Amino acid sequence: MNEALLEEKIxxxxxxxxxxxxxxxxxxxxxxxxxxxxxxxxxxAFYLVRGEESEGRFGLDGEPKFWVxxxxxxxxGSSKVIKLVFHESFKMYIGSTPIQCxxxxxxxxxxxxxxxxxxxxxxGFTIExxxxxxxxxxxxxxxxxxxxxINNLNADHEAYFHExxxxxxxxxxxxxxxxxxxxxxxxxxxxxxxDHIFIDRKSKTYIWIDFDYSYEWSENPFGVDLYGxxxxxxxxxxxxxxxxxxxSACGPAGMKLLxxxxxxxxxxxxxxxxxxxxxxxxxxxxxLNHVLLHFSHGAEVxxxxxxxxxxxxxxxxxxxxx
Amino acid sequence: xxxxxxxxxxxxxxxxxxxxxxxxxxxxxxxxxxxxLHVIKEPSPDVMPDEQQRRSHVEKTRAxxxxxxxxxxxxxxxxxxxxxxxxxxxxxxxxxxxVAELILHERQTEGYGTIVVGRRGMSKKExxxxxxxSNKIVREARDCTVWVVE
Numbered sequence: 001m002n003e004a005l006l007e008e009k010i011x012x013x014x015x016x017x018x019x020x021x022x023x024x025x026x027x028x029x030x031x032x033x034x035x036x037x038x039x040x041x042x043x044x045a046f047y048l049v050r051g052e053e054s055e056g057r058f059g060l061d062g063e064p065k066f067w068v069x070x071x072x073x074x075x076x077g078s079s080k081v082i083k084l085v086f087h088e089s090f091k092m093y094i095g096s097t098p099i100q101c102x103x104x105x106x107x108x109x110x111x112x113x114x115x116x117x118x119x120x121x122x123x124g125f126t127i128e129x130x131x132x133x134x135x136x137x138x139x140x141x142x143x144x145x146x147x148x149x150i151n152n153l154n155a156d157h158e159a160y161f162h163e164x165x166x167x168x169x170x171x172x173x174x175x176x177x178x179x180x181x182x183x184x185x186x187x188x189x190x191x192x193x194x195d196h197i198f199i200d201r202k203s204k205t206y207i208w209i210d211f212d213y214s215y216e217w218s219e220n221p222f223g224v225d226l227y228g229x230x231x232x233x234x235x236x237x238x239x240x241x242x243x244x245x246x247x248s249a250c251g252p253a254g255m256k257l258l259x260x261x262x263x264x265x266x267x268x269x270x271x272x273x274x275x276x277x278x279x280x281x282x283x284x285x286x287x288l289n290h291v292l293l294h295f296s297h298g299a300e301v302x303x304x305x306x307x308x309x310x311x312x313x314x315x316x317x318x319x320x321x322x
Numbered sequence: 323x324x325x326x327x328x329x330x331x332x333x334x335x336x337x338x339x340x341x342x343x344x345x346x347x348x349x350x351x352x353x354x355x356x357x358x359l360h361v362i363k364e365p366s367p368d369v370m371p372d373e374q375q376r377r378s379h380v381e382k383t384r385a386x387x388x389x390x391x392x393x394x395x396x397x398x399x400x401x402x403x404x405x406x407x408x409x410x411x412x413x414x415x416x417x418x419x420x421v422a423e424l425i426l427h428e429r430q431t432e433g434y435g436t437i438v439v440g441r442r443g444m445s446k447k448e449x450x451x452x453x454x455x456s457n458k459i460v461r462e463a464r465d466c467t468v469w470v471v472e
Contacts (some may be wrong), residue, residue, distance in 0.1 A: 002432050014362050044435070052417055089369075093449060094447070096447075096450060097445075097447045097448060099451065102368065102369045104368040104369070104371075106371060107368040108366065186418070193405065200391075214366065214368035214369055215369070216363075216365065216369055216452070217363055217366055217418045218367065218452040218453060219421060219422065219452055219453030219454060220420070220452055220453025221418050221420075223451040223453060226450075227451060241382055261326065268446060268447055268450060269447060287388055293344055295370060299446075302449070302450045304453065
């Protein structure tokens with residue numbers, strides 16, 4: 001594609017006019033220098049950079065991720081997320097427990113390949129630039145973050161639980177099944193969070209995103225993923241997290257609730273988060289609460305595999321009143 | 323029950339306590355046969371993509387480990403356990419296999435009557451996230467005795 005044709009395609013697919021000289025980038029090593037309006041030329045394809053993705057965690061505008069570019073594929077105008085190579089290693093905290101985390105383009109590439117036909121994982125492919133950088137070209141999911149979807153539901157907990165929850169729960173069980181498929185392939189997601197599930201606007205499919213976190217091998221390779229799944233279940237069943245200070249702020253009714261909570265009812269990882277949700281919402285069936293208690297401070301037995309968790313979740317599905 | 327003992331050590335203080343315990347318990351047992359086993363986990367390619375770097379890391383760790391294992395063996399000979407009855411074994415693992423599984427496999431193939439492990443004193447949170455070798459061995463070991471030294 002020559003520059004004139006590129007300019008034509010940019011005008012066709014971009015809502016905003018491009019300014020200045022066209023900058024075509026082939027080496028993506030210096031990702032900080034790749035700016036909005038630049039064109040990435042990768043394996044014969046051209047992508048117009050529209051800016052950077054940001055963390056967007058918990059509904060807030062977070063830090064820009066300079067290695068993750070919003071882009072338009074100039075072949076067809078489709079929206080892409082282009083993940084450039086950023087080898088970083090950092091200490092992540094799960095509650096107060098530190099864990100060394102590595103960002104691995106190789107791992108994400110492998111999972112994209114292995115989950116190619118699976119609708120519950122983001123879609124994309126990897127190309128290598130002339131400097132050996134593994135660049136992932138991801139299809140932008142048109143839809144809503146699961147975290148935002150649940151937070152924007154306008155219902156009290158009891159109405160939510162009886163009306164919306166059963167079908168949401170079915171979708172979450174499908175997400176757990178997808179993670180189980182990943183585990184059976186010898187992979188882990190690595191960064192399971194409420195905002196790493198997207199709900200596709202058209203198909204309503206729940207889709208996992210972002211698999212590039214990796215860790216040193218441990219005795220239980222699935223522990224970090226299971227921790228993440230536990231959080232998602234707590235969030236889903238509780239229609240958000242319920243923390244002791246929030247309950248305290250509910251006046252006498254809150255204080256009455258608090259008086260029946262013991263330290264064992266709280267989350268294993270977050271000391272103020274209630275895990276024994278049945279004490280707050282008595283209509284939660286025993287089978288569902290039994291699952292949550294595996295993530296509580298009082299737990300004596302933990303899930304070691306997603307298979308074990310799925311087994312219990314399937315019992316919950318049959319126990320839920322439809 | 324045979325007289326072959328497998329001590330799985332990670333060279334932490336607690337695993338050396340396990341060596342000391344066996345040394346004291348077996349001080350008068352002249353026919354005991356003891357293997358010290360240490361597993362080196364090769365770094366995952368996702369964490370250390372360069373193969374040469376991974377190999378060098380393993381070789382460096384192996385050299386350091388061997389020295390420490392020889393020190394551990396001296397704790398046994400200091401209690402009059404004959405040197406010829408003490409064996410050092412280092413296994414390098416390049417796949418994400420649980421250490422407990424490797425130890426149990428070693429026990430089965432070599433026919434050890436007793437497995438000895440130290441307990442690292444993990445918190446509940448750490449056990450959830452990372453898993454515990456000693457707990458897994460206690461739970462899954464068959465046809466042998468397990469000593470967990472704290």
